[in-house]
Amino acid sequence: MVAADSMNSLRAVMLGPPGSGKGTQAALIAERVGVPAISTGDMLRQAVADGSELGQRVQQILDSGALVDDATMADVIELRLAAPDAEHGFLLDGYPRTLGQCDTLDGILDARSQELDLVILIEVPEDELIRRALARQRTDDTEDVIRKRLSVYRELTAPLVDHYRGRGLLKSVDGDQSIEAVQADIQQLLTVSA
Numbered sequence: 001m002v003a004a005d006s007m008n009s010l011r012a013v014m015l016g017p018p019g020s021g022k023g024t025q026a027a028l029i030a031e032r033v034g035v036p037a038i039s040t041g042d043m044l045r046q047a048v049a050d051g052s053e054l055g056q057r058v059q060q061i062l063d064s065g066a067l068v069d070d071a072t073m074a075d076v077i078e079l080r081l082a083a084p085d086a087e088h089g090f091l092l093d094g095y096p097r098t099l100g101q102c103d104t105l106d107g108i109l110d111a112r113s114q115e116l117d118l119v120i121l122i123e124v125p126e127d128e129l130i131r132r133a134l135a136r137q138r139t140d141d142t143e144d145v146i147r148k149r150l151s152v153y154r155e156l157t158a159p160l161v162d163h164y165r166g167r168g169l170l171k172s173v174d175g176d177q178s179i180e181a182v183q184a185d186i187q188q189l190l191t192v193s194a
């Protein structure tokens, strides 16, 4: 059970295509609820910036728009969720991204006798995603890479929508609105789920 603002624990996943604004929304909600927003994309980019062994291994994969393998990601997320700040909750942004990663997450939570409360899907039409991505102009956001990311999302990550819907965990919001309007819708959805 979850209740916005009065929550002392929320274990949730933000799901949505690249450019749907899930990172922005995750950070806002996490701050409000008092749990860490955990972005595996940020963690990997930091590893690349640090030049760590992990960073060297994943740099080319990040640049191409493909996914880092599930085994590597399992190590990354297991370590991060073991940190004290994630003990009472978290908002995951960018993990899980494959059905195999869903299993890994379930395994980690099972071992802690915990479960997911909620999966929030942010829905945005594909032409709007491309428009946003081109406007954002991150160094790795060439149109080819953007299209690659979207096709990877469709093929490997979109199946998570049905997976979590089948488990009764999925709630969706219309992401084709202002940041504030999307945030208000998520807030509302957290309140209704309480």
Ligand code: AMP
Pocket: 018, 040, 041, 042, 044, 061, 062, 065, 066, 067, 068, 069, 073, 093, 094, 095, 096, 097, 101, 149
């Ligand atoms: P993001 O910032 O979430 O879009 O992630 C940027 C890139 O990091 C992705 O395009 C992937 O190459 C990699 N990445 C982030 N999270 C994952 C994940 N859960 N599984 C595999 N690769 C990931």
